[in-house]
Amino acid sequence: MHRQDLEAARARAAAAYNAAADLFDHPANTFWDRFGQATIDRLNLRPGQTVLDVCCGSGASALPAAAAVGAKGRVIGVDLAENLLELARTKARQRGLAQAEFQMGDMMSLAFPAEVFDAVVCVFGIFFAPDMPGAVKELWRRVRPGGKLALTTWGPNFFEPANSVFWKAIRIEAPELHKSFNPWDRISDPASLAAMLREGGIETYQIAEEAGIHPIASPEDWWITLLGSGYRGTIDQLDAESLARVREANLRFIAESRLNGIEANVIYVVAEKPAR
Template identity: 75%
Template sequence: MNDLETAKANAAAAYNAAADLFDHPANTFWDRFGRETIERLGLQPGQSVLDVCCGSGASAIPAAEAVGREGRVIGIDLAENLLELARGKAQSRELSQVEFKLGDMMSLEFPEDAFDAVVCVFGIFFVPDMSGAVRELWRRVKPGGKLALTTWGPNFFEPANGAFWESIRREAPSLHKSFNPWGRISHPESLAAMLAEAGLQDADISEQAGNHPIKSPEDWWTTLLGSGYRGTIDRLDAVGHARVREANLRYIRESRLTGIEANVIYATATKPDVRGAGDE
């Protein structure tokens, strides 16, 4: 398996497993940042949207609400279990204008210039070649349309993130990660450089400092299990799993931590509309 196939398989496994707690009340950050990404786009009724790495619909659902019955939203993700959650939400809200499909951002089936907006929230960093993925998404944006990327900023989930990885290092050193994939673009400068490599020179990039509440030690463990950390936790044996869990619960209790950093970076690029008046 090459690097891309390995990354896809790992992400699908982690998020299929995490689906059981993905939408738990302890994990409101998915909906919070997904909705804000859409609000920044200023979508209009009747427009079309492609949401890549859509998860359980945190951005696709508000996009469908924004474009209305005359619009169209397609959400794609590698994790079928998350797509099932998204379909249930759309059905309960009677949003027939949104459709969720199993898919991959590096092999999109859609033609060029097909969507008024293409969105990727907390997903672009999963592929080794991020600039190549951005080019794939950009090709699907209509002239005059927008591409919106949202990624994690610096100090992701600190200080609890560092405590988690230290508990993994002590229990199973082979599973310890020296860096997270989003670390490659966790500052405006590195994100801008990646976008420039993809050919997007004039993206609007803005940072937002944030905090996610941790109401109890169990909430932190739920966040771990309802996110990409699940891929590491599920590789522990039963004894290791129990020890890592207890180490994390103890850390929250003893530190009296009530919140973790949830800093994000939003990037929006508008595709030049070079058509003449006669081309409308």
């Protein structure tokens, strides 16, 4: 991908998630914290360790990491969306986690030396890189010998059956905005994920699949989930009339089907760098 295309992709991602920040931490969107905490739990962090969290969002994994490493540890969260970083900073202050700091940055141009972190984390972010193996190499390079890399990505059937209803409505109203696949579809099964890891230079790793359901308490909760996530980048490009029809189609589906949950399957990766 050319540099100009990369910059455009970064700008789109930043715009989508800056906009989504207004509902990112809404109670309807508990999956961010749920899977962020579960990722950190797999690392068995110890007090005093240092952690880099890339694509940190509003701190769903960075803040649990900061609690785990304690006041003598250090956690640096990096994200493209300044509005999400500000949410993370606010929560860190509220929780007394002065060891957590947050800064704007991109996973392909990290301003950190090699082999300095006890753990590097990327939850629901690696698939945004057009060159995923290249991004893995960048993250792996920052892990010290004996340290760990944790990646979490979406498994199959992301947010189904409601996801398909959303994209069908988009195809009807604004076909130019319709996406035939999501970026995480490239690594939504263990085999493709393992191939990506090997291409990124990681030979030994643990992959664990976890099936899950994210509860949908009401039709409005599903719409809030759409607005508080990456879908926001598509929704904000609709004109007012199209937006109203897409919203109505989604609310009607949830109500008529009496849907009370959507698939939220994830895949965890933990890789430990050999000690010297």
